[in-house]
Amino acid sequence: MSVRVRFAPSPTGYLHVGGLRTALYNFLFARHYDGKMILRIEDTDRTRFVEGATENLIKYLEWAGINFDEGPHIGGDYGPYIQSERFDLYRKYAMQLIENGKAYYAFDTSEELEEMRKRIQASGGFYRYDRMAMRNQFTLDQQEIKQLIDNGTPYVIRLKVPYDQDVVFEDIIRGTVSVKGNEVDDQILLKSDGFPTYHLANVVDDHLMQISHVIRGEEWLPSTPKHVLLYQAFGWECPAFAHLPLLLNKDKSKLSKRQGDVAVEDYVAKGYFKEAFVNFIALLGWNPTADREIYSLDELIQLFNLEKVNKSGAVFDINKLNWMNAQYLRSKPIDELLEHIIPHLEQIKFNYINKDYLKSVIELFRERIENLYDLPEAVPYMFDKPKSFDEDFIKKHWKEHTTDLVKEYIEAIKKLQDWNYQSSHDFTIQWIEQKGMKLRDIVHPLRIAVTGKSGGAGLFETLALLHKQDVIERLEYFIENVIN
RNA sequence: GGUCCUAUAGACUAAUGGUUAGGUCACCAGCCUUUCACGCUGGCAGUAGGGGUUCGAAUCCCCUUAGGAUCACCA
Numbered sequence: 001m002s003v004r005v006r007f008a009p010s011p012t013g014y015l016h017v018g019g020l021r022t023a024l025y026n027f028l029f030a031r032h033y034d035g036k037m038i039l040r041i042e043d044t045d046r047t048r049f050v051e052g053a054t055e056n057l058i059k060y061l062e063w064a065g066i067n068f069d070e071g072p073h074i075g076g077d078y079g080p081y082i083q084s085e086r087f088d089l090y091r092k093y094a095m096q097l098i099e100n101g102k103a104y105y106a107f108d109t110s111e112e113l114e115e116m117r118k119r120i121q122a123s124g125g126f127y128r129y130d131r132m133a134m135r136n137q138f139t140l141d142q143q144e145i146k147q148l149i150d151n152g153t154p155y156v157i158r159l160k161v162p163y164d165q166d167v168v169f170e171d172i173i174r175g176t177v178s179v180k181g182n183e184v185d186d187q188i189l190l191k192s193d194g195f196p197t198y199h200l201a202n203v204v205d206d207h208l209m210q211i212s213h214v215i216r217g218e219e220w221l222p223s224t225p226k227h228v229l230l231y232q233a234f235g236w237e238c239p240a241f242a243h244l245p246l247l248l249n250k251d252k253s254k255l256s257k258r259q260g261d262v263a264v265e266d267y268v269a270k271g272y273f274k275e276a277f278v279n280f281i282a283l284l285g286w287n288p289t290a291d292r293e294i295y296s297l298d299e300l301i302q303l304f305n306l307e308k309v310n311k312s313g314a315v316f317d318i319n320k321l322n323w324m325n326a327q328y329l330r331s332k333p334i335d336e337l338l339e340h341i342i343p344h345l346e347q348i349k350f351n352y353i354n355k356d357y358l359k360s361v362i363e364l365f366r367e368r369i370e371n372l373y374d375l376p377e378a379v380p381y382m383f384d385k386p387k388s389f390d391e392d393f394i395k396k397h398w399k400e401h402t403t404d405l406v407k408e409y410i411e412a413i414k415k416l417q418d419w420n421y422q423s424s425h426d427f428t429i430q431w432i433e434q435k436g437m438k439l440r441d442i443v444h445p446l447r448i449a450v451t452g453k454s455g456g457a458g459l460f461e462t463l464a465l466l467h468k469q470d471v472i473e474r475l476e477y478f479i480e481n482v483i484n
Numbered sequence: 485g486g487u488c489c490u491a492u493a494g495a496c497u498a499a500u501g502g503u504u505a506g507g508u509c510a511c512c513a514g515c516c517u518u519u520c521a522c523g524c525u526g527g528c529a530g531u532a533g534g535g536g537u538u539c540g541a542a543u544c545c546c547c548u549u550a551g552g553a554u555c556a557c558c559a
Binding site (some may be wrong): 321 | 485486487488489490491494495496497499506507508509510517518519520521522523544547551552553554556557558559
């Protein structure tokens with residue numbers, strides 16, 4: 001059997017991190033087995049439709065390196081791939097179930113349903129559509145039903161769940177799952193607006209699109225029995241199911257907006273590398289080996305298998321994501337880093353002097369930051385004169401005689417011809433040793449005066465990147481305006 | 485509340501009945517060093533609890549506890 005899997009989001013806004021992980025696992029599985037990856041848009045709820053959401057979804061899936069073989073944006077033999085464009089299909093299949101006696105009409109209003117719910121709740125029973133007490137095929141005769149339909153009375157079509165029969169199915173990740181049959185509700189298949197519910201559309205489409213494996217989030221596990229029953233009602237074979245563990249907040253609840261960013265686009269905007277993000281997400285709930293953390297997309301594809309996916313939810317720990325991003329920041333080619341950050345700097349109108357200069361600054365600081373986009377905030381002094389100065393560091397390293405020492409130093413370097421790492425370094429050592437002092441007596445004062453900060457890259461690497469004239473100006477400014 | 489799922493350190497995980505329970509993040513210490521980092525070395529810390537099965541259990545079974553998901557004419 002050939003592998004055909006799908007990612008089937010609703011176009012309700014942005015791509016959720018959990019959605020990305022689901023899409024990624026589908027993608028890894030498809031590519032690993034040389035199968036097909038399909039995108040299907042589930043937009044049967046017209047009230048939640050968001051304009052442009054589909055394009056947005058595709059954009060960020062592609063950002064992550066997840067591409068499709070079939071979908072609304074590329075077509076395919078099993079289209080259309082947008083459920084609202086398959087409208088007529090679902091009614092046809094719903095009617096087929098009616099004819100086979102597997103489903104039935106129901107005419108209850110939402111008020112009547114609400115009443116029923118209250119009644120059941122009051123009696124202490126569990127909720128299930130009470131088919132013998134409502135207005136449907138069980139309580140009305142054919143004449144009445146025909147009349148209601150002819151009169152244009154709104155109706156829905158419900159699945160006739162066979163009571164008292166346990167529903168059992170196999171899940172690749174969880175093993176055998178069984179649910180008591182008398183707990184399954186007579187699920188609505190076709191809504192009164194003529195649109196199918198998720199359950200009908202999902203099953204019909206997965207069947208027609210010949211989906212071999214349904215890989216989706218654990219939140220779908222409780223409704224899977226309904227789907228299994230639907231496949232049985234149609235006389236179709238079930239696809240294999242694999243329910244992925246949830247991505248969790250710090251407090252172990254399902255990853256949600258309240259407790260941090262959940263939209264993939266937020267992480268893109270913050271400057272995370274796609275490789276780092278995908279690597280991190282892939283290892284939340286699955287692990288190929290015991291002693292390695294960094295994997296490329298190709299390696300993930302090669303190693304991926306559903307059997308090793310964990311059963312329990314995984315907390316999304318931003319700490320580890322940051323670490324992983326830093327790993328990529330250190331190992332990526334410098335040109336790639338430039339390509340990554342320049343559009344961002346231009347967008348925030350940050351003056352990075354020029355490309356070559358920016359390149360040198362990145363080389364110098366890539367091991368000191370975790371995210372490239374942090375560069376402007378981490379080392380503003382590389383691009384402009386410092387505006388604030390670390391008071392504690394000044395107190396610690398600026399002694400009484402330091403002002404005179406630095407003044408002398410300024411005069412001395414004014415005469416220097418060359419100004420690069422080697423020359424500034426060698427000159428300074430020689431100069432300070434002649435005075436019978438240690439390098440540290442001048443290094444710290446220079447650092448605070450030139451950068452305003454207590455930490456940073458090697459002082460002479462830093463000074464070499466800044467022009468000598470600039471260094472002199474900064475030192476003079478510091479002595480005249482800050483230290484006084 | 486019903487149903488279902490889950491349970492290895494603070495977090496991500498490895499160990500498919502036999503290991504001293506391994507790795508990573510975070511945290512702490514030391515080394516390196518002109519500062520801050522990187523890096524290196526070391527450290528802290530775990531099988532939720534209780535019963536079985538077995539020569540032997542993190543692993544299989546049962547109970548308890550805890551957490552989560554879900555219960556719409558939403559997906």
